[in-house]
Amino acid sequence: MNRAVWLLTLSLLSSLAQGVEITRVSAEKRTFNPANQEKAVIHFNLDQAAQVTLNIYDGRDRLVKQIASGQLAAGDQQLQWDGRDLKGVLLPPEAYSYTLTAQSNGEEVTHDLTDLSGDEALAVKDVSWDRERGLVRYSLQKPARVSIRLGLKEGGPLLHTLVDWVPRNSGVQTEPWDGWDISRALNIGKHPKLNLAVTAYSLSDNTLLLGPGPSQIVFADLPADDIRKKTVTQRQTKRMYYHTDQPLESRGDFETTLKLATDAKRDKEGRWVVSGKVPIRLDVAKKDRARLLARRFEPVFFVDGTFAFENEVGFIPITWQWDSSTVNAGEHYITVNIRGYEGNFGTATLKVWVEHQ
The missing domain is CATH 2.60.40.4070 (Immunoglobulin-like)
Structure with a gap:
């Protein structure tokens, strides 16, 4: 040869x-x-x-x-x-x-580029609130999963999760919002201390976006036995508030409820009329309870947007005894935030009318 x-x-x-x-x-x-x-x-x-x-x-x-x-x-x-x-x-x-x-x-x-690209924290640009048109605007450098949380500045509470880790394409994005908090107790779109917190993590380079942008995370409705899992690189540790360390199905916020744990009447505007010590009961939806209890979390209470009480040992349900005699008579807002170690939140607001006896 x-x-x-x-x-x-x-x-x-x-x-x-x-x-x-x-x-x-x-x-x-x-x-x-x-x-x-x-x-x-x-x-x-x-x-x-x-x-x-x-x-x-x-x-x-x-x-x-x-x-x-x-x-x-x-x-x-x-x-x-x-x-x-x-x-x-x-x-x-x-x-x-x-x-x-x-x-x-x-x-x-x-x-396969799934584990070689994506999960990069992005700097979201041009975040603004157009109150006249009812739109939150922002700009993404890359396709990403996005979270938009609305609350009050200067240490105030989170009041609404508008977009909860849904996929969006690169470029200018708009999200419709009527200005109300998640409990529809307060129109924070008019509040002078409105805070827009937009967080985004890039999608992998082999991502396809199907259909118009969804309002929430949605999965294929297929029997688990008919779906084969793909092998992916497993992270060894979870970092505080680092959302991409969580499986996507557990990344969303908790549906939270806040109720009076006592008999009370409502006035003509639908506000609970209270006085003295007021037991306020915090809970989450049944679908979220196991996920919440499996994690570290803290319930934090606010009165009229100002910190009032925090329980560092998280358990659900919990009842907080609020002393309404510490505020003036009239309308007030009680808000709770559930702060999860892994970045999940929950929020609810209760509108009350305080009468001093």
Whole structure:
């Protein structure tokens, strides 16, 4: 065998040993809306003929769709996804990630950017409140999951979670809001100390955004047994208030309730009429209780936006004895914040009318 033939043979054997390569992977558009007959188109290049599978995962890293190509020739190729799940049902608007797996000559390689990109804290720019149009505006440098919490400045309470870790594309974003707190007790959109806290973490580079932006995290309604989990890098520790350390399904805030734990009457404006010592009972929705109790948290109470009481040992339900004689007669607002170690919050506000006896 002459040297040229030997070198060519060695090169071919080396190429085969390395397996197929997937390069130049990109989505034609990051966002698509199946309601408008749009599809997600994934472009890629193969260095040799291979069978390719496009896998689609939801925010829990569970497989929701698998698209097999059959044998593809070397060169530029593409696969499409119509936004439907394994059973052909249209998936809810949300963020989904994709991977490509190629098989050739007994070798298999996967292109997956899920653990190599994303989860980067972003500086959200141009945050503003347009009271006339009822819109919160902000700008994102990259596609991200976003949280918007509204409260009062100077150590005041959180009063409303407007957007709770939902996916948004890059660029200028607007979120409708009528100005009211979560309990509809106080119009904080008119408050001079209104605080807009917008937090965002970037999505991975292999993310697709299906449909119009959702108002809350939504998952595919599929039996757990029919969904295969994807292997992802597991973080060894959880950092305080670092939201991406949490599984997406447990990242949201707690639905919180605040009630009087005593008989009281309401006035014509719907305010509870109270006097003296007032027992105020804090609880969370049944669906959130186990998640809350499994974590470290502190309930913090405010009166008219000013700190009043904090219980450093968190338990639910809890009753706080508020002495209404410490405030002037008239209208007052009692607010509670549940502050979770892992960044989850809960809030509720109770409007009362104090009468001194």
